[in-house]
Amino acid sequence: MxxxxxxxxxxxxxxxxxxxxxxxxxxxxxxxLERQREGGLQLSQALAQAVERVGHCEVCRTLTEAQVCExxxxxxxxxxxxxxxxxxxADVLAIEQxxxxxxxxxVLMGHLSPLDGIGPExxxxxxLAERLAADTISEIILATNPTIEGEATAHYIAELARQHNVxxxxxxxxxxxxxxLEYVDQATLGHAFSGRKRVEFD
Amino acid sequence: MxxxxxxxxxxxxxxxxxxxxxxxxxxxxxxxLERQREGGLQLSQALAQAVERVGHCEVCRTLTEAQVCExxxxxxxxxxxxxxxxxxxADVLAIEQxxxxxxxxxVLMGHLSPLDGIGPExxxxxxLAERLAADTISEIILATNPTIEGEATAHYIAELARQHNVxxxxxxxxxxxxxxLEYVDQATLGHAFSGRKRVEFD
Numbered sequence: 001m002x003x004x005x006x007x008x009x010x011x012x013x014x015x016x017x018x019x020x021x022x023x024x025x026x027x028x029x030x031x032x033l034e035r036q037r038e039g040g041l042q043l044s045q046a047l048a049q050a051v052e053r054v055g056h057c058e059v060c061r062t063l064t065e066a067q068v069c070e071x072x073x074x075x076x077x078x079x080x081x082x083x084x085x086x087x088x089x090a091d092v093l094a095i096e097q098x099x100x101x102x103x104x105x106x107v108l109m110g111h112l113s114p115l116d117g118i119g120p121e122x123x124x125x126x127x128l129a130e131r132l133a134a135d136t137i138s139e140i141i142l143a144t145n146p147t148i149e150g151e152a153t154a155h156y157i158a159e160l161a162r163q164h165n166v167x168x169x170x171x172x173x174x175x176x177x178x179x180x181l182e183y184v185d186q187a188t189l190g191h192a193f194s195g196r197k198r199v200e201f202d
Numbered sequence: 203m204x205x206x207x208x209x210x211x212x213x214x215x216x217x218x219x220x221x222x223x224x225x226x227x228x229x230x231x232x233x234x235l236e237r238q239r240e241g242g243l244q245l246s247q248a249l250a251q252a253v254e255r256v257g258h259c260e261v262c263r264t265l266t267e268a269q270v271c272e273x274x275x276x277x278x279x280x281x282x283x284x285x286x287x288x289x290x291x292a293d294v295l296a297i298e299q300x301x302x303x304x305x306x307x308x309v310l311m312g313h314l315s316p317l318d319g320i321g322p323e324x325x326x327x328x329x330l331a332e333r334l335a336a337d338t339i340s341e342i343i344l345a346t347n348p349t350i351e352g353e354a355t356a357h358y359i360a361e362l363a364r365q366h367n368v369x370x371x372x373x374x375x376x377x378x379x380x381x382x383l384e385y386v387d388q389a390t391l392g393h394a395f396s397g398r399k400r401v402e403f404d
Contacts, residue, residue, distance in 0.1 A: 004267040006252040013248035016241035039218035044249035046215035050208040051242045065206040
């Protein structure tokens with residue numbers, strides 16, 4: 001049995017979403033057509049508008065509708081002298097949710113990956129170099145993912161920062177809060193030991 | 203930190219999809235904007251077109267772009283005299299995939315639910331009654347869900363069919379194929395016993 005072409009096309013298009021397989025896509029399509037036509041139209045418009053309007057911040061490369069994003073427009077953050085390097089806009093959100101950081105960000109929108117042809121310019125490191133040369137950045141905080149590519153990217157940026165005499169730090173890796181040692185992988189546990197901190201008594 | 207309005211709106215609209223919570227919606231929105239803008243536009247168009255074009259089959263009420271759906275236009279199926287009653291278009295798909303049934307369908311698009319104000323007319327039973335009176339239907343197969351509402355709906359339709367002297371059957375309930383008795387619930391196991399079949403030796 002063939003479904004109506006518009007329904008098949010909707011199911012096919014929904015499968016583009018991450019984590020949506022054939023069965024979920026079918027369920028979504030039927031739910032929209034049976035009960036949520038209004039919501040379906042809203043989603044259609046939101047998609048078209050977001051794809052049309054959202055571009056990259058001129059300063060930090062994150063996704064935004066404005067030329068310069070909200071965080072980069074914040075004087076207090078700019079004056080902090082801190083620049084945190086992350087891979088994606090979702091990482092910015094995650095760090096902002098901790099409430100522990102009040103500096104600026106630089107969003108690579110990926111990581112170095114020579115095998116895929118992604119070099120320094122593709123992740124905006126030319127622009128980062130200009131900023132290191134011009135701005136008054138006192139510290140670079142490397143918050144790329146703890147993967148092979150993320151580490152290589154962090155290493156490359158640390159070298160770049162050293163050439164501009166900007167001090168650099170890497171976020172700590174170790175046992176996650178609330179985790180149990182028994183279930184933590186070897187590499188993480190190794191980091192937790194090599195990065196141990198002396199207990200200080202005031 | 204506030205996200206750009208178009209991004210927030212996209213995340214809000216994506217949450218309308220079944221099974222999509224705030225975190226998945228955010229992941230979907232970022233993936234579309236970072237890597238799949240083309241796919242995002244296609245999805246936008248597919249949604250708008252499906253909502254605009256897809257209506258209900260005049261004969262069986264399933265979702266279709268045509269006035270009469272493909273299955274209802276099939277002479278062989280119409281001549282079979284069999285009419286299977288299901289709750290949703292997804293049920294039609296599921297039954298079609300078994301390859302065991304070659305009759306027509308009637309899709310209720312829901313079930314009787316007096317507490318929610320859903321009566322016989324809301325699920326098209328007036329149209330079903332006309333069809334029972336006019337058509338040459340020899341058997342009604344009740345394939346509503348084995349829930350309280352589904353059973354009540356099946357019961358109501360069985361009564362309707364009796365008034366029109368059309369014989370009625372209910373699909374079998376029992377232990378699912380590949381299931382283990384130990385993990386089957388009591389009601390299902392009860393059905394499996396009361397619906398047991400004599401083993402015949404040819």
